Amino acid sequence: xxxxxxxxxxxxxxxxxxxxxxxxxxxxxxxxxxxxxxxxxxxxxxxxxxxxxxxxxxxxxxxxxxxxxxxxxxxxxxxxxxxxxxxxxxxxxxxxxxxxxxxxxxxxxxxxx
Numbered sequence: 001x002x003x004x005x006x007x008x009x010x011x012x013x014x015x016x017x018x019x020x021x022x023x024x025x026x027x028x029x030x031x032x033x034x035x036x037x038x039x040x041x042x043x044x045x046x047x048x049x050x051x052x053x054x055x056x057x058x059x060x061x062x063x064x065x066x067x068x069x070x071x072x073x074x075x076x077x078x079x080x081x082x083x084x085x086x087x088x089x090x091x092x093x094x095x096x097x098x099x100x101x102x103x104x105x106x107x108x109x110x111x112x113x
Contacts, residue, residue: 001075004050012045
């Protein structure tokens, strides 16, 4: 639903409890468990990081009895508009005399002694 490629999801409980890991097999034992097994209740906050796409989502879990039939969850709020890594922003550089070390050519006109 969030277009994540390799997410890591942890409970913001101060313990660093990881629900989903991008490392294969690391959290496979969690797949059959319910959120309540982890103490996740109404108002719990989760943090989902996707390092491959360089973005983080904060997810607030809210209980609702008003979902449509056969709907298990609903996402409310802003969702990602694009999929894929961030385009790299070019770094402005001032290159002088073939060097990018920032040194400027001498403009001195004084007499050497």
